[in-house]
Amino acid sequence: MWRLNEFNLSHKSHTVVRLAVYLPQQQPIVYQDGQEAQATERAALRKTTLTSWFELNKNDPSAHNISYSDIPQYYMFDKSTTNWKKQQRGGQNVIGRLPVVSILDIERYYLRMLLLRKSGAISFDDILTVNGLRCITFQQACQEYGFLRCDQQWHDALNDAAQFQSPRQLCILFAMICGFGEVQDVPDLWVQHQVSLCEDFVHRYSEQTGPHYALADIEELLTSYNLSLQKLHLPTVDLPASVLERVNFDVVEEQAKANSYTMQLNSEQRNVVEILLSAVYNNAADTPKCYFFRWSCWDRKNFCLFNFASHNTCDIDFSSVTPQELKDRAVLTVNIERSMEINNKVLEFMPGNETVYKAVDMIMSEDPQDQLTFPEEFLNSLTPTGLPPYQLKLKIGCIIMLLRNLAPSKGLCNGTRLIITKLQQNIIQAKSIDGTETFLIPQIPLIPSQTNMPFKFKCMQFPIRLAFSMTINKS
Numbered sequence: 001m002w003r004l005n006e007f008n009l010s011h012k013s014h015t016v017v018r019l020a021v022y023l024p025q026q027q028p029i030v031y032q033d034g035q036e037a038q039a040t041e042r043a044a045l046r047k048t049t050l051t052s053w054f055e056l057n058k059n060d061p062s063a064h065n066i067s068y069s070d071i072p073q074y075y076m077f078d079k080s081t082t083n084w085k086k087q088q089r090g091g092q093n094v095i096g097r098l099p100v101v102s103i104l105d106i107e108r109y110y111l112r113m114l115l116l117r118k119s120g121a122i123s124f125d126d127i128l129t130v131n132g133l134r135c136i137t138f139q140q141a142c143q144e145y146g147f148l149r150c151d152q153q154w155h156d157a158l159n160d161a162a163q164f165q166s167p168r169q170l171c172i173l174f175a176m177i178c179g180f181g182e183v184q185d186v187p188d189l190w191v192q193h194q195v196s197l198c199e200d201f202v203h204r205y206s207e208q209t210g211p212h213y214a215l216a217d218i219e220e221l222l223t224s225y226n227l228s229l230q231k232l233h234l235p236t237v238d239l240p241a242s243v244l245e246r247v248n249f250d251v252v253e254e255q256a257k258a259n260s261y262t263m264q265l266n267s268e269q270r271n272v273v274e275i276l277l278s279a280v281y282n283n284a285a286d287t288p289k290c291y292f293f294r295w296s297c298w299d300r301k302n303f304c305l306f307n308f309a310s311h312n313t314c315d316i317d318f319s320s321v322t323p324q325e326l327k328d329r330a331v332l333t334v335n336i337e338r339s340m341e342i343n344n345k346v347l348e349f350m351p352g353n354e355t356v357y358k359a360v361d362m363i364m365s366e367d368p369q370d371q372l373t374f375p376e377e378f379l380n381s382l383t384p385t386g387l388p389p390y391q392l393k394l395k396i397g398c399i400i401m402l403l404r405n406l407a408p409s410k411g412l413c414n415g416t417r418l419i420i421t422k423l424q425q426n427i428i429q430a431k432s433i434d435g436t437e438t439f440l441i442p443q444i445p446l447i448p449s450q451t452n453m454p455f456k457f458k459c460m461q462f463p464i465r466l467a468f469s470m471t472i473n474k475s
Contacts, residue, residue, distance in 0.1 A: 015094045017072040020048045021101065021112050024124045047082040050115075056084045057122045064120035069377060072096040100375045103368050110138040113147055116376060117358055146426065146443075147360050149460075151184050155192060157426040157442045162196040164422065165429070165440060170197050171217050173427075173440040176406055178232055179225030180444035186232040212237045224409050330417075331469035340389065343466035350395045355423045357392040357443075357462060364447075364456035374455060384448035384457065388465045396420050400430065401467035404444070412439060417467050428462055 022028060027048060031039030047055065053071055056063050063084075066074055072094045075084040087094070098116070101109045114127050121127045128135045130144040139148075146153040154177050161173055174197060178186055190197070194211060201217075202210030215237045219229050229236050262273060333339040347354070361379035363370050380390040386403060394400070398420050406412040411432070418439065422429035428441040447458050 013093065017049075017077065017094060017096050019068060019072070019096050019098050020050045021098050021108065021115060022048075022050070023108055023111060049077055049084075052077065052082055052084050054122050054126075057120050067117065067119045068115040068121075069096045069098055098375075098377070100372050103371050107138050110142045113142055113376065114138060114145075116380075117145070117147070146460075149182070151189065153426060153443065154181055154183055154189055158189070158193045158196070160424045160427045161440050162193070165438075167197055167200040167214070168217075169438065169440055171214060172221060172407055172410060173442060175218055175221035175225070176440075176444070177442055178222065179227060180404070180406070181442065182445055187234060190234055211235075221407065221409070224405075224407060330467065333469055333471055336383075336385070336471055339469045339471050340466075342469035344393065346468040347393060347395060347398060347466060350398060352395045352397065355394050357394070359388070359390045359392070359459045359461035361390065361457070361459045364458050370455065379457065379459075382453070382457065384453070387446050387448055387459060388461050388463065390459075390461075392462060392465070394420055394423060394428075394466070396423060399433075399467045400464040401470065402441075402464055404446070404463040406441065406463065407439075410439070411437070418464075428464070 020027075027043060029039050029043045050068070053068055056071075056075065063071070063075070071084065073092065073096070074087055076087050076094075077083075078085050098112055101112045103109050111127070118127055125134065128138065128141050130141050133144075135141040135144060142148050143150060143152060146156065157177065158170065158173065161170055165173075170193070174189070174193070177183060177189070183189055194214075197218075198210045198214040201213040204210070205213060215229060215235060218234075219237065222228055222232070262270060265273065331339075331342055333342065359380070361376060361382070363374050363379070365371075383389050388403060400418050400420060402412060402414055402416045402418070405414050417433055418430035419433065419435075420428065420430050421438065426443070429438060430441060431438045441462055441464060443460055443462050445458055445460055446463060447456070
């Protein structure tokens with residue numbers, strides 16, 4: 001019946017282009033016995049998809065921002081001339097595929113990792129060059145870029161932050177890195193950055209006692225991560241309780257804010273607040289730790305404008321509203337896909353250059369076969385709940401939301417909204433919505449809390465995402 005109705009027996013939705021991955025002077029050659037020399041001569045005259053990509057980057061500036069794996073979406077490889085030619089149409093249905101390489105083939109494995117991320121390369125030497133310095137191996141280049149799990153990325157993050165932040169902020173960053181960063185040698189991290197971490201305390205006290213006060217400050221911050229100086233093998237200190245137990249917020253100011261916000265509530269909302277506070281303060285066995293957030297309800301199926309200070313809802317035209325006008329508002333959506341779409345659209349309207357941070361995704365397994373089964377570009381296509389996208393696109397001035405409790409005692413909690421003020425390679429600087437405080441955000445290992453994937457998944461990325469829009473459950 002299928003044949004009688006002339007239905008298609010097969011269908012191809014996408015064209016898959018295989019891209020060569022090989023080390024310098026190790027190009028694969030197919031030959032017949034006795035014709036090795038002729039095959040070698042022919043191969044020397046013909047360019048591969050890789051060497052042709054190098055040539056394309058030399059001659060076509062428009063290709064500089066396209067990675068090797070994405071080039072088939074914009075250019076077609078002409079086998080007769082062995083050149084990449086610009087696609088006229090249909091590029092969206094073309095997929096570039098790099099062959100899977102075993103981790104046991106070390107240098108080729110790391111070359112593949114670099115080709116997935118580096119754009120605009122004009123030679124193998126260019127791929128090996130990081131920040132003007134030529135690395136000896138591709139593995140070393142990956143390490144210099146921060147693609148591998150090692151302590152160098154934490155040293156780089158602290159070095160970047162020391163150029164523009166105060167020692168107090170550096171201490172908070174140091175505690176974050178120790179709490180989330182899986183640092184292999186914390187004492188070495190402390191020794192190498194002790195001068196910048198202790199600078200304020202040295203000026204206030206002395207070179208001998210300054211480090212003790214800095215360590216006391218770090219000790220207090222580490223309690224948020226259930227850590228201590230002793231657990232991290234750092235020098236322990238014994239300072240007065242008045243130093244270690246100082247209040248980190250203005251009680252009077254917070255009480256005034258609470259009274260102001262309570263006046264804006266309707267009778268039903270005020271009743272809920274009174275019940276909650278009564279339950280907290282009447283519990284003598286516990287210290288009050290209840291927070292009441294301002295909120296308004298949503299009433300539209302698709303999305304509405306959400307105002308944290310008032311209860312107004314209205315449609316929004318992004319072409320006439322600047323992103324900064326949304327700093328005390330958010331657009332609610334019913335799913336993460338729609339939220340990401342709106343966030344990216346608002347980002348396009350923002351002035352300034354866009355910075356893209358690519359995550360390092362990995363399988364949590366030491367079995368090389370698992371690495372072959374789930375290649376890196378497949379992991380890059382996943383965005384599990386609670387994780388940032390593989391390509392995190394940001395601009396200075398954009399609004400972001402934290403995806404982890406980075407420093408709860410400092411107000412950096414899951415869901416906290418911040419405004420980007422500086423974008424560095426290893427660190428992001430952001431300020432609170434009201435502009436009163438500045439924070440540093442490092443890249444940290446992130447593991448999804450809930451997943452239906454048949455493997456354990458981890459990514460190294462900044463724990464943030466754009467927050468012009470958010471899903472209903474995050475509001």
